[in-house]
Every structure is written in structure tokens, then in C-alpha cells.
Amino acid sequence: MxxxxxxxxxxxxxxxxxxxxxxxxxxxxxxxxxxxxxxxxxxxxxxxxxxxxxxxxxxxxxxxxxxxxxxxxxxxxxxxxxxxxxxxxxxxxxxxxxxxxxxxxxxxxxxxxxxxxxxxxxxxxxxxxxxxxxxxxxxxxxxxxxxxxxxxxxxxxxxxxxxxxARVDYNPIDRLVGVYRDLVDTKLLTIEEYARSTNDTPNKVKKLMEISKLLVEFLEAINAPGKFYIARDMDLNGPLYELYGILNKIKDEDKKQQTKYIVFTNFLMKPSGDMTRFVRDLKKVTGSNYFEEFIDREEEISEQILDTLGEYEDVNKEVINKVRSKEDVKNQLETTMEIVSNKAKVADTRNKPSQTLLKAISSIQAIDKRLVSKLGEEERLELKDNLDVLDEVIYEIREALNV
Structure with a gap:
């Protein structure tokens, strides 16, 4: 009609x-x-x-x-x-x-x-x-x-x-979807036309375009192309913005690609809960001498997870929840970030060894002694090995202090 x-x-x-x-x-x-x-x-x-x-x-x-x-x-x-x-x-x-x-x-x-x-x-x-x-x-x-x-x-x-x-309730991921469709996919609008319509600067629109491409790449990496609602449900707007900033500072193209897919894997698995904080911690790592170590530790895990998703004909919420349920993999990802991030932080505070030692003491004191007595044989041996390493580190510090 x-x-x-x-x-x-x-x-x-x-x-x-x-x-x-x-x-x-x-x-x-x-x-x-x-x-x-x-x-x-x-x-x-x-x-x-x-x-x-x-x-x-x-x-x-x-x-x-x-x-x-x-x-x-x-x-x-x-x-x-x-x-x-x-x-x-x-x-x-x-x-x-x-x-x-x-x-x-x-x-x-x-x-x-x-x-x-x-x-x-x-x-x-x-x-x-x-x-x-x-x-x-x-x-x-x-x-x-x-x-x-x-x-x-x-x-x-x-x-x-x-x-x-006045329009403050427009979902940021939905906006990125629109930017990708209208400026990258169909090219319905030019950057200048979009900027004029939204009262934005062309430079801001260009940035939105690049972030929208990251969104599309993420969905393709997890074998869910075009399923934008998955990214919306994951609340990836803030993390994608942070990732865009990190990638812009990495000059080596190989490292840039490796970092991108490692971060995509962390988006998927969500090991530490707050992905925006994770990517911000990554900023410190990429600017440190431990960046290579981070890539080496996480790249293999990332490849395994993304390859696993490639085996599914249809990746949906159910599949993602199934993959996310692998606590051992999540722990590996989280532990790697903690180890490398702590090394980077220690490097920043190398002139403040006492403060670093106090933090280490606080972490060790947090161990529940009652749980230690209930550990299985394998876990006891692992804990003993770690204590031996700690003893060696303490001995080396004492030797340096005596000098």
C-alpha cells in the first residue's frame, strides 16, 4: 500500500x-x-x-x-x-x-x-x-x-x-556493523557522507572503519562469519578499540598478525573476565622485552583453539560455550598473561626491589595452607618443584645483597 x-x-x-x-x-x-x-x-x-x-x-x-x-x-x-x-x-x-x-x-x-x-x-x-x-x-x-x-x-x-x-542508547557493536556494511562491504556511503550524517570527523570515521574490519576478522577467525550478534553479546566494543590502538604501535607485520589472533582467542575464551583490562595489560607487554615470550607462549594455544572451531560446520552460542568450558586452556591463557605481565611490571620497577618483594610475599601468604595438606601426589611434587625454584631465586638475591 x-x-x-x-x-x-x-x-x-x-x-x-x-x-x-x-x-x-x-x-x-x-x-x-x-x-x-x-x-x-x-x-x-x-x-x-x-x-x-x-x-x-x-x-x-x-x-x-x-x-x-x-x-x-x-x-x-x-x-x-x-x-x-x-x-x-x-x-x-x-x-x-x-x-x-x-x-x-x-x-x-x-x-x-x-x-x-x-x-x-x-x-x-x-x-x-x-x-x-x-x-x-x-x-x-x-x-x-x-x-x-x-x-x-x-x-x-x-x-x-x-x-x-540525545541518542545515547545506540549499541556500539551495532554501529560498527553498520559502518562495515555501509562503508566497506556495500560502499553505500563515502567516509565524508557518513561523517556529515553523524556529525563526526572523517578521521574518526576512518578509525571506526578499521575497528569494524577487526570485528569482521574476529568472527571469521572463530568460524562465525557475519554473526554479528555474537560480538554484541560478548560486549567487544571496548576491547576492539583497545586492540586497534595496540596493533597500530606494532611495526612488524608478522607480530601484528600473531598478536591479533592471540587476542581473538582470548576474546573467545575470556579467561580473566574483563577483556578490556586484558588488552590494556597487553599494552605493557608489547612495549617490553617480554613481548616475544608472550607470543611464543600463547600462539600455540591460539592455533589449537581456532583450528578446533574450524572443524565445526556452524559456530553458535552453544559451540562457543562448549569451547569456553575448557578450564585448563583458560588457565593456560590467564597464567601466561600473568607471568609475562608481571615480568614487564617488574622491569618497570627494577629500581624498587623491596616493593616487588613485598608483592611477592603477599602473593605467597595468600596460599591456603589447609589446601596444601590435601593436595594429591602429582600436585605436591609440582608445588615442591616451584618452591625449589623460589629457594634458588631467594638465594641469588641474598648473594647479590651480600656483595
Whole structure:
């Protein structure tokens, strides 16, 4: 249905007499606001966030489970995603609309595709179940279709959803997905067009492009290409930014690639919990004399894990959880980072041996003596070997001190 023709003729669309100022395709103009019946509208599957949710739904429920031709079911599925992404914000908006009505108009295309107003549309759908007075959505209707006006519509969408300072709830991973699709994959927009639409500098957009490529490389490395929701669920935005900064400082291309895939493995296994802190610790290691040791210790583990994932036809959440359950591998990764990171820290404080020794004493005192008495034979021997090494180190320090 064309809302501006059949919609008006059949009474599904009504003019309100109100107008709103809006910039579209480089021109600012006054656009009339209409009331459109809710069942004539549908969520925009080209929206970066919605496209990511849809891919996740298909992955988890089967590709045949998603029927875009069934508009009501299609809207129900996506509305559920919108609700789950920020239930408190939706509840707040819904209570506000219930009290004083819809205050901000949306933007839709003439076929009913929603470009701006997903949350408001969701709230009205909820409220209309108990009150017919809420079955209308106030919106601008652009006399455009997506297929022939994709660039202009995308720029408008970015301007509304990212360019305005008030929009703070845009998931950073979803934004990286959009940057990759629009600037790298389809080349729908140039760097300058994206920067202009989002009120960013071209240099910042270039940085976003490079980080979005890292995101894609990570998913390819774990044999889950295109499954962006996995990176969103892992909350990798901060770690990816930190990794980008580290890689830029490594001049040797071989080391850069080795580091990248080692870090990807740590993203996957999440040995220490906080990945942003892990990558920040790695910064100290890459700038120390122990960088080679770090690569040597972790590269073999990384190759084994990534090769294992390559054996799976379909890497999903279940597979990732299975791989992550290997506590011995996680411990190896975490221990390696602790050892090398501590060496780097010690090197930084080489002129403060007493402080270093105090930290070592504190760590040793933290050992639970009751657990030691319950160790098995193999663990007892391992602990004894480590104590012998410690004795040797202490002896060497005493000798140096006597000199």
C-alpha cells in the first residue's frame, strides 16, 4: 500500500495539519505530519540493529521461522527484540505516551517502513491492545522507497539515530556493523557522507572503519562469519578499540598478525573476565622485552583453539560455550598473561626491589595452607618443584645483597 495514495483514500492515513522541520537529501523543509494506522506500518529490516537481531532470530529458530510477509508476526518478533534491549526505557516511554500522548513524530516511507520511531511504535502497539485511541502513529511520510533512495534514507537514519546528541542508547557493536556494511562491504556511503550524517570527523570515521574490519576478522577467525550478534553479546566494543590502538604501535607485520589472533582467542575464551583490562595489560607487554615470550607462549594455544572451531560446520552460542568450558586452556591463557605481565611490571620497577618483594610475599601468604595438606601426589611434587625454584631465586638475591 502507498500510504500517500491508497492509505489516504481508504482512511488509514489522516493529515493532522501539523508540520515539522527536517533535513532530507541535503535540503531542510517543513514536512506535514500524518496519523497512520498501526497495522499499515512495519519495522525497517535494513536498520543496523534490527538486521542484527533478525540474523540472531533466524540462527536460533531456523531461517524458515521468519516470515516477513506476515506483518503482524514480523512486527511482534522485532518488537520483542526492542523490548529486551532496554525494557526500562520502553516502559518509561510507554508510561509517558499513556499519560500525555505521542509528543515526537516519527519518519516512515510511503510503503510503511519505519525509519525513525521504533520505540514509540512499539509502545503504541502495546497500548492499543486495551485502548483504540492509541492505534494511530503520528509521523512524517516520505514519498520515497528504500530501493531507489537507499543512500539518502540511510543518511537520514544516521542523522536521526547517531548524529543527534540525545541518542545515547545506540549499541556500539551495532554501529560498527553498520559502518562495515555501509562503508566497506556495500560502499553505500563515502567516509565524508557518513561523517556529515553523524556529525563526526572523517578521521574518526576512518578509525571506526578499521575497528569494524577487526570485528569482521574476529568472527571469521572463530568460524562465525557475519554473526554479528555474537560480538554484541560478548560486549567487544571496548576491547576492539583497545586492540586497534595496540596493533597500530606494532611495526612488524608478522607480530601484528600473531598478536591479533592471540587476542581473538582470548576474546573467545575470556579467561580473566574483563577483556578490556586484558588488552590494556597487553599494552605493557608489547612495549617490553617480554613481548616475544608472550607470543611464543600463547600462539600455540591460539592455533589449537581456532583450528578446533574450524572443524565445526556452524559456530553458535552453544559451540562457543562448549569451547569456553575448557578450564585448563583458560588457565593456560590467564597464567601466561600473568607471568609475562608481571615480568614487564617488574622491569618497570627494577629500581624498587623491596616493593616487588613485598608483592611477592603477599602473593605467597595468600596460599591456603589447609589446601596444601590435601593436595594429591602429582600436585605436591609440582608445588615442591616451584618452591625449589623460589629457594634458588631467594638465594641469588641474598648473594647479590651480600656483595
Amino acid at each position: 502507498d500510504l500517500l495514495i491508497e492509505g489516504i483514500e481508504q482512511g488509514y492515513v489522516r493529515k493532522t495539519g501539523l508540520v515539522t522541520k527536517m533535513a532530507f537529501d541535503g535540503l531542510t523543509d517543513n514536512y506535514p505530519i500524518y496519523k497512520v494506522r498501526l497495522d499499515c506500518l512495519y519495522f525497517n529490516d535494513r536498520n543496523d540493529r534490527i538486521a542484527t537481531w533478525i540474523s540472531q532470530y533466524k540462527e536460533e529458530n531456523g531461517f524458515q521461522s521468519f516470515d516477513k510477509n506476515n506483518k503482524e508476526k514480523y512486527n511482534d518478533i522485532i518488537q520483542n527484540f526492542i523490548t529486551e534491549s532496554n525494557p526500562e526505557r520502553l516502559k518509561q516511554t510507554q508510561n509517558n505516551i499513556a499519560l500525555i500522548g505521542q509528543q515526537k513524530s516519527g519518519v516512515v516511507l510511503k510503503d510503511g517502513r519505519i525509519i525513525d520511531g521504533n520505540r514509540r511504535f512499539s509502545c503504541l502497539r502495546n497500548l492499543s491492545k486495551n485502548d483504540e485511541g492509541f492505534k494511530w502513529f503520528e509521523t512524517v511520510i516520505l514519498d520515497k522507497n528504500y530501493e531507489n533512495n537507499a543512500k539518502q534514507i540511510k543518511m537520514l537514519e544516521l542523522q536521526i539515530q547517531i548524529g543527534e546528541e
